[in-house]
Amino acid sequence: MTDQSSTTPTTRARLRVDPIACDGIGMCAHTAPGLITLDRWGFPLLAGDSVENADGDDLRELTTAAAACPRRALFIERSR
Amino acid sequence: MNLAVTPTSAKATAILNHVVYHPLHGPGLAWAETAQTLQHHLAQYGQRENWTGRLPALLARLANSALTGRGGAHFPAARKWHAVATAGSAPALVANGAEGEPWSAKDATVLQLRPHLVLDGLAAAAESLEAADVVIWLAAEATLTIHAVHTALVERSAAQLGDPPIRVVTAPHHYLSGESSSIVNALTTGVALPAFQRQPAAIAGIHSRPTLVQNVETLARIGLLARPAEITAPAQLVTVVSQAGRFVTEAHPSQTISDMVTAANTKFALPELSHAPPQAVLLGGFGGAWLPWTEAAGLPLQEFTLRQGGHSLGAGVIALLPQHSCGLRQTSSIMNFMAESSARQCGPCTFGLPQLADLFDKLASARINRRSLRKLDQTLALVAGRGACHHPDGAVRLAASASVAFAADIDSHRRRGRCLNGPGRPWLAVPRGGVR
Numbered sequence: 237m238t239d240q241s242s243t244t245p246t247t248r249a250r251l252r253v254d255p256i257a258c259d260g261i262g263m264c265a266h267t268a269p270g271l272i273t274l275d276r277w278g279f280p281l282l283a284g285d286s287v288e289n290a291d292g293d294d295l296r297e298l299t300t301a302a303a304a305c306p307r308r309a310l311f312i313e314r315s316r
Numbered sequence: 317m318n319l320a321v322t323p324t325s326a327k328a329t330a331i332l333n334h335v336v337y338h339p340l341h342g343p344g345l346a347w348a349e350t351a352q353t354l355q356h357h358l359a360q361y362g363q364r365e366n367w368t369g370r371l372p373a374l375l376a377r378l379a380n381s382a383l384t385g386r387g388g389a390h391f392p393a394a395r396k397w398h399a400v401a402t403a404g405s406a407p408a409l410v411a412n413g414a415e416g417e418p419w420s421a422k423d424a425t426v427l428q429l430r431p432h433l434v435l436d437g438l439a440a441a442a443e444s445l446e447a448a449d450v451v452i453w454l455a456a457e458a459t460l461t462i463h464a465v466h467t468a469l470v471e472r473s474a475a476q477l478g479d480p481p482i483r484v485v486t487a488p489h490h491y492l493s494g495e496s497s498s499i500v501n502a503l504t505t506g507v508a509l510p511a512f513q514r515q516p517a518a519i520a521g522i523h524s525r526p527t528l529v530q531n532v533e534t535l536a537r538i539g540l541l542a543r544p545a546e547i548t549a550p551a552q553l554v555t556v557v558s559q560a561g562r563f564v565t566e567a568h569p570s571q572t573i574s575d576m577v578t579a580a581n582t583k584f585a586l587p588e589l590s591h592a593p594p595q596a597v598l599l600g601g602f603g604g605a606w607l608p609w610t611e612a613a614g615l616p617l618q619e620f621t622l623r624q625g626g627h628s629l630g631a632g633v634i635a636l637l638p639q640h641s642c643g644l645r646q647t648s649s650i651m652n653f654m655a656e657s658s659a660r661q662c663g664p665c666t667f668g669l670p671q672l673a674d675l676f677d678k679l680a681s682a683r684i685n686r687r688s689l690r691k692l693d694q695t696l697a698l699v700a701g702r703g704a705c706h707h708p709d710g711a712v713r714l715a716a717s718a719s720v721a722f723a724a725d726i727d728s729h730r731r732r733g734r735c736l737n738g739p740g741r742p743w744l745a746v747p748r749g750g751v752r
Contacts, residue, residue, distance in 0.1 A: 256510075256704045258662070258663060277663050278663070279663035279664055
């Protein structure tokens, strides 16, 4: 059993949208349909749950979704 | 003049000792009342303390009194101040007197009648926090309020009270002109519309400087706290709204909604009470919640207690709906205002609020069917929490509470195509909205 206190601290990562910057273009949902769907007006509905113990693959998925936005309206919020 | 006068204890801890009347429409205008002069202010409340270099002591008083903000969100003042103080040096300080809520007149009352209490609180904040910029934010149309503030500033300057430099900034009034991020945005970029804040204003506000935005009533309470007299459990100013006008009065924590309505009724016989108790009250403001009178009457005007029951004092508005008036019609007129007042910066608000207003128009005119009721529920869920500011959340709260409080009317409108109550116009006229 590994000693938890000696491993890297847990990182929680969450995808968030700036609703003012967002113009409902929808590239985010097109790029990452597992993470983002669009409402009846074309605006993003985010999965909402933060990814616990976000590792490299998780963060790459979130970063790709955020990078898809032509308005740079998506960002990753990190917390410990 | 002799300034060393001991204040009378009861009056020294209250802002108001009577009911103040304002006409129903327009910016607050305290009728047949005059501003308290500096001399009378000092006679009633005594001298305030100087708070330079004494932030921990003032924070302790804020914490002990459990003072919460009176702008609508009721956030603990001590916590907000602590965030600003630890965020960096030379913060900006804004006294928010814009009073965006159309039916509220409490901020106009405190600025027009007790400006020196507000300015004392503002000075205490500026001294203790070592503010680099101190602003009073007012609506440009509120001429009486602006005059009262300027007169008070001139009095204090002449008396050499040692206030920090204070600048008065005015902007055209709209529903969101008193919204916290709109104020920070206006003072940074000149645009008085909400901004998406990745960090709260307390940490990075005007020109990225730590910024404290505090409602003028909150500052008046701080003005009271910043004095030797101990104050626990601060009171609340409320605006009772009737077709007869608006009545601002001070509610102590043990007093109820019914007590405040009675106080207003004593000043002027309210038509909503003429033959029977009111049907319902709208508590908070346009973004507040409808409550049937039976549920509302006994509620104490204390935010902590209200929250435990799932309620909130909001902007302190208590609007009355009489028996035989259609609450759905009243709600429909407010929902139209809320849609018109969107800043139209966020998709769910821009598209959702007009759809909610349309659905309520249908509800009010008895053209509603089950499918529309389902669409109402779905639309409410799609709008809540998805704007940069809380405007859409208020619209959702209002609509959801109307669905519950006026459920019997909805049923009658749907099944029988007519109202349980009278047909016709909304009981209380709602102004036109629009921010740009």
